[in-house]
Amino acid sequence: MYNLTxxxxxxxxxxxxxxxxxxxxxxxxxxxSSINTDDRYRLLLSDGDRLNSFTMLVTHLNHLITNNSxxxxxxxxxxNYALTSxxxxxxxxxxxxxxxxxxxxxxxxxxxxxxxxxxxxxxxRLEYVTTSNTSTATSCQTSNSTIEKNILNxxxxxxxxxxxxxxxxxxxxxxxxxxxxWIIKARVTNKSAIKTWxxxxxxxxxxxxxxxxxxxxxxxxxxxxxxxxxxxxxDVGNVYYISRCKLKTANKQFSTLKNDYEMTITDDTMISPxxxxxxxxxxxxxxxxxxxxxxxxxxxxxxxxxxxxxxxxDIQHITQRTTGKELIKRDINLIDDSGAMIxxxxxxxxxxxxxxxxxxxxxxxxxxxxxxxxxxxxSLINSSVLKKDPDIPEAHKLRKWYAAANHLENxxxxxxxxxxxxNTPLYTFREMTEAQLGGKLNFTDxxxxxxxxxxxxxxxxxxxxxxxxxCRKKLIDQSTGIFRCEKCNKDYPNxxxxxxxxxxxADATGNRWxxxxxxxxxxxxxxxxxxxxxxxxxxxxxxxxxxxxxxxKRFIFSLRVKxxxxxxxMRIKHTCTSVVPLNYKTHLTxxxxxxxxxxxxEKLESN
DNA sequence: CCCCCCCC
Numbered sequence: 001m002y003n004l005t006x007x008x009x010x011x012x013x014x015x016x017x018x019x020x021x022x023x024x025x026x027x028x029x030x031x032x033s034s035i036n037t038d039d040r041y042r043l044l045l046s047d048g049d050r051l052n053s054f055t056m057l058v059t060h061l062n063h064l065i066t067n068n069s070x071x072x073x074x075x076x077x078x079x080n081y082a083l084t085s086x087x088x089x090x091x092x093x094x095x096x097x098x099x100x101x102x103x104x105x106x107x108x109x110x111x112x113x114x115x116x117x118x119x120x121x122x123x124x125r126l127e128y129v130t131t132s133n134t135s136t137a138t139s140c141q142t143s144n145s146t147i148e149k150n151i152l153n154x155x156x157x158x159x160x161x162x163x164x165x166x167x168x169x170x171x172x173x174x175x176x177x178x179x180x181x182w183i184i185k186a187r188v189t190n191k192s193a194i195k196t197w198x199x200x201x202x203x204x205x206x207x208x209x210x211x212x213x214x215x216x217x218x219x220x221x222x223x224x225x226x227x228x229x230x231x232x233x234x235d236v237g238n239v240y241y242i243s244r245c246k247l248k249t250a251n252k253q254f255s256t257l258k259n260d261y262e263m264t265i266t267d268d269t270m271i272s273p274x275x276x277x278x279x280x281x282x283x284x285x286x287x288x289x290x291x292x293x294x295x296x297x298x299x300x301x302x303x304x305x306x307x308x309x310x311x312x313x314d315i316q317h318i319t320q321r322t323t324g325k326e327l328i329k330r331d332i333n334l335i336d337d338s339g340a341m342i343x344x345x346x347x348x349x350x351x352x353x354x355x356x357x358x359x360x361x362x363x364x365x366x367x368x369x370x371x372x373x374x375x376x377x378x379s380l381i382n383s384s385v386l387k388k389d390p391d392i393p394e395a396h397k398l399r400k401w402y403a404a405a406n407h408l409e410n411x412x413x414x415x416x417x418x419x420x421x422x423n424t425p426l427y428t429f430r431e432m433t434e435a436q437l438g439g440k441l442n443f444t445d446x447x448x449x450x451x452x453x454x455x456x457x458x459x460x461x462x463x464x465x466x467x468x469x470x471c472r473k474k475l476i477d478q479s480t481g482i483f484r485c486e487k488c489n490k491d492y493p494n495x496x497x498x499x500x501x502x503x504x505x506a507d508a509t510g511n512r513w514x515x516x517x518x519x520x521x522x523x524x525x526x527x528x529x530x531x532x533x534x535x536x537x538x539x540x541x542x543x544x545x546x547x548x549x550x551x552x553k554r555f556i557f558s559l560r561v562k563x564x565x566x567x568x569x570m571r572i573k574h575t576c577t578s579v580v581p582l583n584y585k586t587h588l589t590x591x592x593x594x595x596x597x598x599x600x601x602e603k604l605e606s607n
Numbered sequence: 608c609c610c611c612c613c614c615c
Contacts, residue, residue, distance in 0.1 A: 195609075195610085197608085197609055197610085199608095199609090201608070202608070203608095204608060204609085205609095206608075206609055206610095208609080208610095221608090221609075223608055223609080224608080251609095251610085251611090253610085253611060254609085254610050254611065254612095255610090264608085300611090300612095316614075316615090318613075318614040318615085319614085320613050320614080321613080321614080322613080323613085325613075327613055327614070329613085329614065329615095345612095345613090345614085347612080347613075368612065370612095372614095372615070373615085379612065379613080380612085381610085381611090381612040381613095382609090382610055382611090382612060383610080383612090384612090519615095578615095
């Protein structure tokens with residue numbers, strides 16, 4: 001009824017590569033773990049003849065235990081495993097590390113122990129084992145040092161020396177601070193730039209890289225001298241033999257890599273390129289989260305996404321508030337077949353060099369989830385990896401999806417920019433009036449309009465305001481260096497400049513008088529309230545010129561309609577709540593599904 | 608030994 005691969009366990013423990021053995025689970029045990037590390041599970045396996053409990057599940061398969069997929073009597077196929085050894089009270093013990101497993105028959109369906117398996121004897125553990133297949137990597141105390149000398153002291157030109165040898169490497173998944181004298185064979189999937197730091201504990205430089213093999217992944221950091229020694233030897237995408245790094249507990253806060261540890265390069269570390277038999281070492285691994293699901297992710301979560309670039313903004317120069325540091329940022333919009341679109345922030349050189357034309361596909365590992373204006377967004381952080389047009393099946397699938405029509409219909413926009421609100425309609429002035437008359441637009445509703453500034457009223461565009469945050473009323477200048485606030489009923493020696501831009505803006509269908517205050521007015525005028533106030537004080541011509549510069553500027557205005565009674569007359573007031581500059585380079589990120597309308601307006605205006 | 612990820 002159930003065909004187990006009889007005799008497989010003994011053979012596996014003796015280093016014979018058994019392809020996909022079928023085994024029965026007779027039990028499992030949680031291995032006590034230290035704080036901050038994942039639990040490890042040890043399985044009791046049977047091949048029908050023999051029992052063996054020196055088997056371990058790789059931690060990223062722990063969910064199979066917790067979701068009860070690997071219960072007693074389960075018959076499963078071991079799709080991939082690695083043989084390794086651990087130090088067990090001074091004795092070397094071979095361990096079968098299960099890297100991938102498929103349940104053939106659930107335990108409750110099988111319901112009994114197959115055959116009458118007996119304990120394997122786990123002796124002869126120190127003999128050297130050759131393996132022709134690197135998937136059954138082995139580690140053996142006695143042979144390691146010789147191999148290390150042979151392979152790692154060679155310069156890169158003579159790497160062919162060891163290519164066909166069975167090098168005793170261990171899987172990344174079992175690296176721990178308690179393992180020494182190991183070698184791993186791993187692919188570098190990401191390499192940071194060299195970074196310098198300076199703090200109370202000292203200063204220095206470092207670079208880090210992400211390493212991956214069949215069993216797992218780990219971050220590796222090189223400081224100072226080692227940073228200089230190794231930085232130029234490492235190429236992203238290549239496979240290396242790496243030995244003798246120091247392991248320490250990883251700080252999960254800064255990395256998405258699935259490993260409890262990270263490693264530091266030491267004086268003794270040796271790194272040697274491996275050019276052959278690397279096909280089994282995986283490339284970058286992603287765990288893509290559908291964009292629609294980002295909505296329910298918590299702030300600061302690190303996630304992987306795959307999406308098509310629909311639009312991208314110009315770079316922005318930003319001053320970091322806390323440090324005054326100049327930052328370069330670029331926002332791009334990603335869409336995927338989950339029907340959602342999200343704004344992703346790139347920083348620094350990555351932002352500067354980014355080319356988003358022709359709708360590239362981006363795979364991003366470890367982007368940070370942020371919240372703004374009630375929406376969600378993503379931001380690349382130091383440890384994030386950005387891959388453009390990756391050659392992976394998911395990307396090809398997404399490309400096909402994007403090439404088909406309708407992908408921008410019914411898109412859910414997860415991000416809210418400060419400029420435009422996706423939820424507000426884009427109207428022409430005529431449409432806005434019709435909407436009001438038709439009862440579609442309430443008097444408190446926001447709407448957007450693409451318009452040009454005809455004229456800014458010069459009078460009162462900048463004024464001296466009450467320094468009290470909650471007041472901000474226009475002060476009466478006593479001409480004695482004392483300013484009176486009638487609202488507070490107080491005199492102040494100081495004031496703050498505030499802006500009030502009273503503008504006439506027009507599109508092809510009409511025009512309106514609108515008012516923009518402070519931050520929004522600063523954006524429109526391209527000058528801070530303080531600067532404009534000083535300009536007005538010092539040089540009226542410069543002040544006038546600055547204001548006139550704003551004429552004929554084009555924006556997407558977000559406007560709020562408000563009615564008020566003024567001198568017994570009902571008036572409608574339009575307040576500008578935000579603006580997005582419209583220039584030929586700006587991609588209208590927030591207007592994806594309304595681009596045709598913008599184009600339509602532009603045509604009208606050019607007539 | 609480092610990086611807590613920037614801005615609207």
